[in-house]
Amino acid sequence: MLSELSRQFLFDLQHTGWVEFLAVIAGILSVWYSRSENILVYPTGLFNTIAYIFLSFQFALFGEASVNLYYTVLNIYGWYAWTRKNDQRQLLLRITFSSPRQWACQSGFFAAFYLAVFFALTFIKKGFSAQAIPWADAFASASAYTGMWLMTRKKVESWYWWIATNLASIPLYFVKHLVFTSVYYLILLIIAIGGLMEWRKRAKAIDHAT
Numbered sequence: 001m002l003s004e005l006s007r008q009f010l011f012d013l014q015h016t017g018w019v020e021f022l023a024v025i026a027g028i029l030s031v032w033y034s035r036s037e038n039i040l041v042y043p044t045g046l047f048n049t050i051a052y053i054f055l056s057f058q059f060a061l062f063g064e065a066s067v068n069l070y071y072t073v074l075n076i077y078g079w080y081a082w083t084r085k086n087d088q089r090q091l092l093l094r095i096t097f098s099s100p101r102q103w104a105c106q107s108g109f110f111a112a113f114y115l116a117v118f119f120a121l122t123f124i125k126k127g128f129s130a131q132a133i134p135w136a137d138a139f140a141s142a143s144a145y146t147g148m149w150l151m152t153r154k155k156v157e158s159w160y161w162w163i164a165t166n167l168a169s170i171p172l173y174f175v176k177h178l179v180f181t182s183v184y185y186l187i188l189l190i191i192a193i194g195g196l197m198e199w200r201k202r203a204k205a206i207d208h209a210t
Contacts, residue, residue: 023051024184031162031188034151035195037095037202042079049075059176062124066117067141071148078152095202098150098157106146106157114142133172140168156203159196166192 030045049071056065084092098106121134147161166189174182 019051020055020178020180023048023055024180026051027184028187028191031191031195035191035198037154039079039082042075042082045075045078046072055178055181059178061137061172061176062121067144070145074148074152078148081152082154093154094206095154095156095199096206097203098155102155103157106150106161109149110142110146110161113145114138117141133175136168136172140165140172143168156196156199159192159199162192163189163196 026044027048030041030048033039033041033044049068052068053065053072056062056068082091082093086092115138118134118138121137143161143164147158147165150158150161166185169185170182170189173179173185
């Protein structure tokens with residue numbers, strides 16, 4: 001079993017297309033920039049999401065296609081939100097923790113999108129694409145929807161949702177033979193854990209300063 005997975009991995013890695021390769025590089029840069037609160041997270045993120053819209057349709061990952069379309073819109077919004085300043089030329093957004101009420105809203109947001117994507121993909125699987133994997137695709141999609149929105153608001157908890165997205169996406173893309181992307185999500189998982197620790201530290205420093 002292990003040797004078969006290894007052969008599949010090496011075969012699919014050798015057949016990685018240039019679109020997937022460039023998308024992965026841009027995505028890694030984007031997440032790295034988000035960890036350091038660098039505005040370059042958004043232009044690199046835009047390149048990544050547009051490329052993955054193309055790949056998602058090509059490989060029947062329709063939930064992920066919707067995620068990347070959503071990412072594209074929120075990359076534009078986040079770029080604007082992160083650069084807004086007050087009259088003293090200070091950035092308006094700072095890294096903060098979510099309140100219990102905000103946590104409840106995030107969970108409801110996730111649940112609503114999960115159900116919507118799951119039922120939509122179940123319909124697509126029956127009528128149009130037997131390759132779709134509704135439960136896994138819906139989980140990765142809904143957690144990503146939640147994480148991206150919280151990232152634009154500089155919420156520490158965005159990283160928890162990114163970690164969930166990455167954990168779901170590693171096997172999801174592997175079974176679709178997009179193994180370079182599967183490795184990409186493994187790298188993003190490691191960066192997300194570091195990002196969570198970094199943003200927690202920054203949020204605590206801001207709390208102590210106020």
